Amino acid sequence: xxxxxxxxxxxxxxxxxxxxxxxxxxxxxxxxxxxxxxxxxxxxxxxxxxxxxxxxxxxxxxxxxxxxxxxxxxxxxxxxxxxxxxxxxxxxxxxxxxxxxxxxxxxxxxxxxxxxxxxxxxxxxxxxxxxxxxxxxxxxxxxxxxxxxxxxxxxxxxxxxxxxxxxxxxxxxxxxxxxxxxxxxxxxxxxxxxxxxxxxxxxxxxxxxxxxxxxxxxxxxxxxxxxxxxxxxxxxxxxxxxxxxxxxxxxxxx
Amino acid sequence: xxxxxxxxxxxxxxxxxxxxxxxxxxxxxxxxxxxxxxxxxxxxxxxxxxxxxxxxxxxxxxxxxxxxxxxxxxxxxxxxxxxxxxxxxxxxxxxxxxxxxxxxxxxxxxxxxxxxxxxxxxxxxxxxxxxxxxxxxxxxxxxxxxxxxxxxxxxxxxxxxxxxxxxxxxxxxxxxxxxxxxxxxxxxxxxxxxxxxxxxxxxxxxxxxxxxxxxxxxxxxxxxxxxxxxxxxxxxxxxxxxxxxxxxxxxxxxxxxxxxxxxxx
Numbered sequence: 001x002x003x004x005x006x007x008x009x010x011x012x013x014x015x016x017x018x019x020x021x022x023x024x025x026x027x028x029x030x031x032x033x034x035x036x037x038x039x040x041x042x043x044x045x046x047x048x049x050x051x052x053x054x055x056x057x058x059x060x061x062x063x064x065x066x067x068x069x070x071x072x073x074x075x076x077x078x079x080x081x082x083x084x085x086x087x088x089x090x091x092x093x094x095x096x097x098x099x100x101x102x103x104x105x106x107x108x109x110x111x112x113x114x115x116x117x118x119x120x121x122x123x124x125x126x127x128x129x130x131x132x133x134x135x136x137x138x139x140x141x142x143x144x145x146x147x148x149x150x151x152x153x154x155x156x157x158x159x160x161x162x163x164x165x166x167x168x169x170x171x172x173x174x175x176x177x178x179x180x181x182x183x184x185x186x187x188x189x190x191x192x193x194x195x196x197x198x199x200x201x202x203x204x205x206x207x208x209x210x211x212x213x214x215x216x217x218x219x220x221x222x223x224x225x226x227x228x229x230x231x232x233x234x235x236x237x238x239x240x241x242x243x244x245x246x247x248x249x250x251x252x253x254x
Numbered sequence: 255x256x257x258x259x260x261x262x263x264x265x266x267x268x269x270x271x272x273x274x275x276x277x278x279x280x281x282x283x284x285x286x287x288x289x290x291x292x293x294x295x296x297x298x299x300x301x302x303x304x305x306x307x308x309x310x311x312x313x314x315x316x317x318x319x320x321x322x323x324x325x326x327x328x329x330x331x332x333x334x335x336x337x338x339x340x341x342x343x344x345x346x347x348x349x350x351x352x353x354x355x356x357x358x359x360x361x362x363x364x365x366x367x368x369x370x371x372x373x374x375x376x377x378x379x380x381x382x383x384x385x386x387x388x389x390x391x392x393x394x395x396x397x398x399x400x401x402x403x404x405x406x407x408x409x410x411x412x413x414x415x416x417x418x419x420x421x422x423x424x425x426x427x428x429x430x431x432x433x434x435x436x437x438x439x440x441x442x443x444x445x446x447x448x449x450x451x452x453x454x455x456x457x458x459x460x461x462x463x464x465x466x467x468x469x470x471x472x473x474x475x476x477x478x479x480x481x482x483x484x485x486x487x488x489x490x491x492x493x494x495x496x497x498x499x500x501x502x503x504x505x506x507x508x509x510x511x512x513x514x515x516x517x518x519x
Binding site for chain 1: 383398
């Protein structure tokens with residue numbers, strides 16, 4: 001279970017103002033909200049990539065901010081993070097990029113053959129042909145392939161939780177749909193808890209068990225997709241309508 | 255409600271406060287970076303292969319530009335020394351002048367300035383790009399220590415490589431100065447080297463190489479620190495790189511001015 005408790009964060013101006021949120025084990029959860037409301041910031045506080053000014057995050061009862069370095073290490077081993085623009089290491093090839101997803105100590109002990117097997121399996125899991133891309137460096141890959149390699153790196157360490165930061169941003173609608181199917185399949189097959197930050201409201205609503213909406217630094221809504229669609233809150237309704245209009249425009253352009 | 259008559263004073267204090275806060279932030283972050291580097295090194299978390307790679311980039315790949323810079327420094331010192339001294343002083347004094355200028359000052363300082371442009375700017379831009387493309391976050395999310403992987407190898411390589419480069423620059427500069435003395439002022443190598451030996455102190459070499467070690471530490475530390483503090487996109491990387499170069503040159507010149515009172519008394 002992921003539990004955010006009273007998270008405050010400001011970068012000169014307040015971004016998050018007392019966010020409380022719980023994501024149940026095994027759940028697929030989407031976090032929506034207009035740009036600049038702190039969705040990615042909240043996601044990054046889970047791994048202490050952004051340190052909140054106040055508050056704490058608990059992962060299966062382990063406190064990220066009060067548990068000390070060993071606990072943080074333990075927490076990070078439980079979580080796979082998929083970055084918005086994949087964040088692949090420029091100087092490493094695909095093999096080494098994905099292998100980096102294995103815990104450091106495990107990687108040092110493991111025979112090279114076993115590392116290769118794990119990397120190979122992870123790439124096949126995300127529908128990539130390992131033989132064709134293992135030796136390539138990130139600049140030789142398309143945007144969609146980079147995303148998949150980033151996902152392979154996140155799942156190769158067999159995490160219990162997957163955090164997805166705008167996984168479909170920058171992709172065309174076809175690739176976007178393919179990545180959404182991949183997210184759904186991975187979350188089910190790997191039996192992980194998934195927390196998804198996305199602008200793609202329709203995609204998020206169709207995939208997730210529960211959704212929440214951040215607005216002006218605090219949690220505006222938390223509930224099921226149906227409750228979200230039919231929410232009486234005019235801010236939520238305006239957001240849903242706008243998202244539907246944008247999705248329709250995207251489809252028309254395709 | 256603000257009182258207009260006090261606005262300039264308040265503004266002045268606000269700027270002073272911001273500058274003070276910024277100085278403290280930089281000092282604290284630099285101190286932490288150095289401390290984490292020492293911890294990572296002592297705990298053997300820095301890979302030898304990474305240090306060797308950085309030494310190759312900083313050392314071997316810098317040899318051509320250091321060769322050119324040191325040669326020109328030797329040639330110019332020899333020409334100007336010859337022009338100013340030759341009619342009033344014994345001819346061998348030119349050897350003294352060239353060797354002392356190169357070993358004490360020009361070798362370490364010019365090599366450091368060259369390294370600021372070639373290595374310092376590169377490190378800041380490289381790490382800055384990694385910050386804005388979330389690669390540093392990715393390292394941390396995967397349980398890796400960016401200081402052990404990215405900062406420490408560069409800092410260790412700088413400390414080892416810089417004295418070697420300065421020693422190379424000293425040899426090249428003296429050699430070029432000697433050739434120019436022979437060609438321009440018709441002072442043969444024997445006379446030139448006689449002058450060089452006459453006022454030679456082994457301490458001078460230690461002094462020059464000590465400067466090299468300090469500069470070799472300062473350049474990667476500042477460039478890594480500035481790289482890690484990069485914010486924004488491509489514009490942020492450019493801005494941070496420019497600031498890093500200015501910061502490094504200013505620090506080197508200030509440290510250079512502090513060496514004579516500390517070590518040449």
